[in-house]
Every structure is written in structure tokens, then in C-alpha cells.
Amino acid sequence: MMLTEREQxxxxxxxxxxGDDGQExxxxxxxxxxxxxxxxxxxxxxxxxxxxxxxxxVDKDVVDQSNLNRQILHYDRDIGRRKTESAExxxxxxxxxxxxxxxxxxxxAANVHALVGNAxxxxxxxxxxxxxxxxxxxxxxxxxxxxxxxxRGFYGQATTIIPEKTACLxxxxxxxxxxxxxxxxxxxxxxxxxxxxxxVLKYLLGSGExxxxxxxxxxxxxxxxxxxxxxxxxxxxxCGDTRQ
Amino acid sequence: MTIKVRFFARFRELFGGDIVTxxxxxxxxxxxxxxxxxxxxxxxxxxxxxxxxxxxxxxxMKNGKRIDCARATEIPVADGDEIAVFPPVAxx
Numbered sequence: 001m002m003l004t005e006r007e008q009x010x011x012x013x014x015x016x017x018x019g020d021d022g023q024e025x026x027x028x029x030x031x032x033x034x035x036x037x038x039x040x041x042x043x044x045x046x047x048x049x050x051x052x053x054x055x056x057x058v059d060k061d062v063v064d065q066s067n068l069n070r071q072i073l074h075y076d077r078d079i080g081r082r083k084t085e086s087a088e089x090x091x092x093x094x095x096x097x098x099x100x101x102x103x104x105x106x107x108x109a110a111n112v113h114a115l116v117g118n119a120x121x122x123x124x125x126x127x128x129x130x131x132x133x134x135x136x137x138x139x140x141x142x143x144x145x146x147x148x149x150x151x152r153g154f155y156g157q158a159t160t161i162i163p164e165k166t167a168c169l170x171x172x173x174x175x176x177x178x179x180x181x182x183x184x185x186x187x188x189x190x191x192x193x194x195x196x197x198x199x200v201l202k203y204l205l206g207s208g209e210x211x212x213x214x215x216x217x218x219x220x221x222x223x224x225x226x227x228x229x230x231x232x233x234x235x236x237x238x239c240g241d242t243r244q
Numbered sequence: 245m246t247i248k249v250r251f252f253a254r255f256r257e258l259f260g261g262d263i264v265t266x267x268x269x270x271x272x273x274x275x276x277x278x279x280x281x282x283x284x285x286x287x288x289x290x291x292x293x294x295x296x297x298x299x300x301x302x303x304x305m306k307n308g309k310r311i312d313c314a315r316a317t318e319i320p321v322a323d324g325d326e327i328a329v330f331p332p333v334a335x336x
Contacts, residue, residue: 035336037336038335038336039336040336124336125336126336127334127335127336128334128336129332129334149336150332150333150334150335150336151333151335151336152253152254152333152334152335153253153254153257155252155253155256155333156333157332157333172332173301173303173332174300175300175301176301176332176334177301177331177332177333177334178301179334180334182333182334182335184335189335189336217252217330219252219256222261228305228308228310228328229308229309230310231310
């Protein structure tokens with residue numbers, strides 16, 4: 001897949017890092033982003049400008065005023081608009097050289113396989129564990145990576161799940177935390193979203209060390225990052241040897 | 245024996261930062277966390293259920309290795325151990 005002259009110019013500075021070959025890999029890729037909220041906004045924006053050839057963004061919500069402290073794809077004028085429509089407009093404006101697909105729906109067990117389609121990877125930009133478990137299941141079934149992120153307040157976590165190779169989301173978090181209206185300031189999903197987006201790029205480029213079997217933990221208040229070693233659970237309900 | 249206990253996310257808000265504590269030999273992982281948590285009713289409530297067991301979503305680590313909540317009563321802590329107690333964060 002050749003790059004156009006315009007693309008060569010657009011991506012000039014990053015092609016100093018990974019060349020024509022790397023940029024072409026990004027152009028060929030299709031990434032599925034589940035959510036256009038706090039995490040999904042910065043992730044989709046940065047993956048768009050990096051030149052990921054096809055982005056599919058799914059969200060079910062309408063922009064609310066209380067979203068605007070963190071969901072940077074949506075502006076004050078978008079209040080009341082579908083998030084997918086707002087996201088599509090911004091991402092297309094940011095980079096008209098890529099394909100942006102948006103789907104306005106609630107991700108559920110019945111539609112998740114079809115929604116993800118033939119994507120090369122899934123970005124978890126959800127705000128709840130039940131949907132994350134569905135994304136985890138479909139990543140395992142399709143043997144594609146799941147780039148996980150979660151946030152609360154000034155605190156966030158991220159990891160990259162490679163089916164068959166690393167712990168899956170259920171190995172790591174077999175039980176979801178209780179539901180709550182979580183406190184959040186925009187810098188936290190911005191920060192964790194960038195960790196996830198960096199993982200997507202590294203995975204597609206085949207460079208660096210992924211956060212595989214490593215849970216990255218960020219405490220913004222302490223300005224302290226650390227990581228926890230993870231391992232697969234052989235009895236995991238989603239990826240273990242005895243799974244149904 | 246000196247043990248370092250680290251809480252993360254909401255648990256850190258409830259307990260503050262790292263806690264370095266002296267314990268007697270033979271103390272279990274569960275015993276240690278309970279001893280600390282009992283001084284803080286709200287923190288205790290967040291970590292333990294009404295039967296005094298770890299809430300099922302709580303993640304326990306000892307020196308970077310995951311500990312099964314169900315085995316926390318059997319696993320002893322040793323001098324210099326660093327243990328971590330944290331909840332997953334669900335927001336996006």
C-alpha cells in the first residue's frame with residue numbers, strides 16, 4: 001500500500017522514526033475503538049493523526065455538558081449530539097487521509113463479533129467491566145490484541161493483552177469492582193489513553209516492548225508509575241484450558 | 245519483622261500512602277491487612293465483606309506476585325516483604 005505524496009509530507013516527522021515501511025503498516029491497519037468518551041477521545045484523535053488507515057469508533061451516547069471536562073473530541077457546541085457523529089466530524093477534520101467508521105450502538109454479546117469485524121486490534125475505552133469482558137472474549141476468539149485502559153480520579157491502569165500469550169482481562173481482573181459514578185479529571189484518561197495509543201502503534205509497527213503480562217499503574221497525584229507482573233490463569237473462565 | 249503495605253487507587257485515598265509496619269512472626273497476609281484495616285472502618289468496609297473475607301474484586305500482590313484472595317489466610321508474610329492491595333479501576 002503506497003503512500004501518497006500528501007501522506008509522505010503529513011507523516012514526515014514520524015517516518016524519521018519508522019520509515020515508509022512502518023507508515024504503510026499503519027495505513028493498512030484497522031483498529032476498533034470501543035468508546036468515544038474520556039479514553040476514546042484522545043486515543044482516536046492520536047491514532048487518526050498517526051495515520052491508522054481505518055478506525056472504527058463505537059459509542060451509544062449523546063454528548064452531555066458534564067462530559068466536556070475530559071472527552072476532548074466533543075465541544076460545547078456538540079451538547080445533545082450523538083458522540084459518534086461528533087467524533088466522526090473531528091477525526092475526519094484532523095486527518096482526511098484515513099477512513100473513519102462510526103457506529104452508534106450499545107456493544108452487547110449479540111453484536112460484538114460483527115462490530116469488531118476484521119479489525120487488527122481492539123482498544124478498550126469503555127467505562128464498565130461487563131462490556132470489557134465482551135471485548136476480551138472477542139479478542140480471544142479472533143486472536144487479536146486488546147489494549148486495556150481504566151481510570152478513576154488521578155489514577156489509571158493499562159495493559160496489552162495478546163491472546164494465547166499473555167494474561168487476559170479475566171485472568172487479571174476476574175471480578176469487576178462495584179459500579180459507581182467515578183470521579184475523573186481529564187488529564188487522567190488523557191495520560192492513560194496515550195499509553196494505550198502508544199501500545200497500538202508499537203504493536204502495529206512491531207517495535208519496542210509491549211505492556212504484555214505487565215499491568216502499568218499510574219498515580220497522578222504522586223506522579224508515580226509502576227508495574228505489576230502478570231501471568232495467565234490456567235483456570236481462567238475466558239482463556240484457560242478448561243474454558244467452556 | 246518489617247513489612248511495607250501499599251494501597252492503590254481508592255484504597256490509597258482511604259488509607260493514605262504506603263504503610264510500613266512491624267508484625268510478629270507467623271502473621272498471615274490476611275492478618276496483616278486486617279490489622280491495618282481495622283483502624284480505619286471505612287477502609288475496612290471497602291476491602292472486606294461482612295464475613296471478614298476479602299471482597300472478590302480486590303487484588304493482592306506479594307513482592308510483585310499475585311496472591312489468591314482465598315489463600316491469603318495461609319500465606320505468611322516475611323521480613324522485608326512488600327505487599328500491595330488494590331481494586332481495579334473501571335472508568336473510561
